[in-house]
Amino acid sequence: MKAALTIDALEVNFGGFKAVDRMTTVIDDGELRVILGPNGAGKTTLMDLVSGKTASTGGKVHLYGREITNWPEHLIAREGVGRKFQIPSIFRDLTVLQNLEVAVSQEPRVFRNLRLGMAAADRKRIDEVIDLTGLEPVLETIAGDLSHGQMQWLELGMLITQQSRVILLDEPTAGMTQGETSKTADIILRLKGSHTIIVVEHDMAFVRKIAEKVTVMHMGKLLAEGPIKAIEADPAVREAYLGTGGLH
Amino acid sequence: MSNKAFLLGDRAVYIAFIVIVLGLPLLISDVFWLNRVARYLVFGMLGIAMALSWGYAGILNLGQGLFFGIGAYMVAMSLKLQSWTSLQQGSDTPVPDFMLWNAQPGAPTDLCCIVPGSWLWIPFQAQWFGIFMAIALPVIVALIIGVTIFRLRVSGVYVAIITLALVLLTRLIFIDAQPITNGFNGLTDLGWLTIGGVEFDPLMIETYYIVAVSVCIVLLLTRWLVSTRAGLILQSTRDDANRARYLGYDVASYQIFFFTVSAAIAGFAGLLFVIVSEFATPTYFDIAFSISMVVWAAVGGRSSLIGAAIGAILINTIEATVSESEMFQQAWRLIIGVLFVLIVLYMPRGLAGLARDILTRLVSLGRTKNPDAANASRNPAE
């Protein structure tokens, strides 16, 4: 199994406070990994470090064997990392279709983009994504006018269009209804295999639906790692979640 | 689909604009008025530059006058050296009259050294150099500014402040360098643009056409530019720069490119303005002037190239007419100020947005049976 993302003793020190503390884990190609942990465990910060939003102060990150530690965001993105944010980050003044068109970002350079229209292959891919996310009825709607759930799917759709090999999903079901959560789980499962997916989540029902291997973080460190059933039974994990009434 | 309606409406406005602009001399034979209209068309071009920078790139340039003024001065320098009086200062090669006034007694009457820095004028003896620099220098300056602030990820209000400070600084520099710029009196008594032996009198229909055709070409080229994928990506950087980065786009390179194009358009506008008004003055670097460009774009609709152009032309036409009457002149500034505030608060997409809303309403009226009408709302900027 090829390693998609190798995180090696990664850490970030914010003036004495280590939000991520010598975190090490390997995510394989095609894997679906869930990252769990109480609030403040450093999950989102870990995503920030991997995607280039925050600069790390120690450790390394390798993507398919290539070191991408502290690269600028757009270069990491070009290398194959896509990221979905907790609060949907889409282009609110553009239409849904335009959002997806922008997500076709295989050729990112200014001068190469001085042309009208796009290649047929790219058109086809967008059509597939529209199918997958069910956004057909709202293609001409301004993205800022979408419902919360629709925005999440649009962002997800953009990531798929982006053809990232590794997709980082930060709480993809936040604010969703039961039905929406279910649909999101379906989309993610369909992506598994062709993409490597790392999900940061809280909703245990959702996690149980999609998870295989789980990484638990606590106070910036790796607490436990393994199949979902083992994690739920782990006493150290239970203790970390003490006061939060265990894992729901 | 209503999308088609918008495209049609949009195309109609562009065609109408071009037809009116190019056909105006058939309606107005008074060359004095044509010359005035030509100046307003130049301001329309500035509106286009503003819409590109502010509406499409999300870069609020409060110092657009900087590029306009540089473009104006560059071509004015060449035209000054072509003026008849420049050959009357007692030398065989042209020397601007104001340099003689500023020279120390006994200084050689030659561009190389009549006053400190006068050698900078030497290459402008060729008219094409002035024309070339009118676009090249704003581009260079914009590149320097752009690379500095966009690579540093300066955004929003700080960009506005920096551009404002720069235009102010430039104004001071031009006024202070009196021996080579004639200070706050500016460059006057310019020769006429000469192409292929033909002199373009500002009060000539042909000169009007140079401006009118230029404005139309710039309008169409810029329209094409924003319709490209690059234009769409640019708008995405405006909406959410971070998301654009996470998609793999080097946001700074888009900002730098379009900021520079906007500067080039402004520089070109400066060039054209000098050709029709025979004058380059530090007032082009006035903050009030730069800010009024923002007002034109806001009123016309900053996300619409043609909207901003029409806004600029309309406001300046009304202002010129109003200033014939002294009573209105005082009230005018107040009116414009209040109008600006109202537009920003209640009509943020300006007249263009208003036009689109009206079109939407008309279209949905005609399509009450189509369920899509409920969803299809206003299209984003074109």
Add this chain to the structure above:
Amino acid sequence: MTQNRRSFLKTSVAFGATSAIAPGLWTRAARADEKIDVGVLFSLTGGLSIVERSLADATLMAIAEINEAGGVLGKMINPIVEDGASDTRTFNERATKLVVSDRVPTVFGCYTSASRKAVLPVFERRNNMLFYPTYYEGFECSKNVVYTGAVPNQQLSNYIPWIINTLGKKKFFIVGSNYIYPREMAKVSKILIEQNGGEWVADEYLELGHSEWGAMVSRIRSSGCDVVLSNVVGDSVIAFYREFRNQGLTHDVLPICATVTSEIEIAAMGPEAAAGSYTSFPYFQAIDTEANNAFIERYRSFVNDPTAVTQHAMECSYFQVYLWKQAVEAAGEATPDAIREGIKGQTFDAPNGRVTIDPENLHCYLTPRIARWGADGQGEIIDEYPEPIRPLPYVAYGEAEDDLFCTGAGLDSSRL
């Protein structure tokens, strides 16, 4: 002129709002057979209006007087007044409008040399005539301008030797506003100062309209000069003289000798600030002749202000209209070329004395005078030439009466 009206009709079709707001556009077209349009172009607003308003008023008064006496060639003069707004670009635009759109055969206007330089191309390119009433720095020889104000040989050639020999002051601090007139006057002054055995210790400039004079006056005090030659223009003059006084400098020890400060600036700053200082002009309100006193009375009545003051440039604004009238009558028609021919050699009894337009360089014979300002805001004339002298705009380059650089044939630039 009906052509103009037709195009205005077309204009209002294209700009509907325009004609609705400004119906005045329609009435401006004049009928050539009933009256003669002339342009009057001065700063009615802005920092220079303090002086230029009176130039406009003096022009209009002369026009009114001439109309009352029957007009020119039996036609009434119709003044079209435009505001230069103390901005050179506005002057250029207004001049273009007067010459190209209103098609006046003559414009009476301009005060600062900057505004004259800005409008000059309009008159030269479109072959029109500007009657320029202001004293200026010389170095100009346009066939399209009649210059009725003093040139340096009528303002400085008498002044500098007088300051050195009669006043006994030899160390000059030259200060002026930052544009062509003060700079050129400084150049001519330096030549005259050195020719007459004096020396200049400084040549400083501040922007037009600048009112912070603290630092400059300090510099004057510490420079070791014994006289200040002031070419400061506009409302800066007031701030300057007041600051001078505030810092304890007095005109009996360290006089300001000005080329611009006139009755208007004195009235505005308050006579105490200027008492004891000097100015060189061909005209002062204090000239005690019947003609001048009557002129002052008529002017005060015309502007409805019993305390109004008169000064050199506005007196030129007044008499140049009469000279123009004579030119038109001599030529038999009011066109620029005819006026240019007709004005050559025209002579008139102005309030300051006899004035004549030199047929070679279109400048004006004037009588140089020097006055000391009194506590009443009036100048006491302490030096006066016996008769008007010939204007030499290129005196700094060595021009002399028998060796003119600017003649009817144009400027001989090889002499520069």
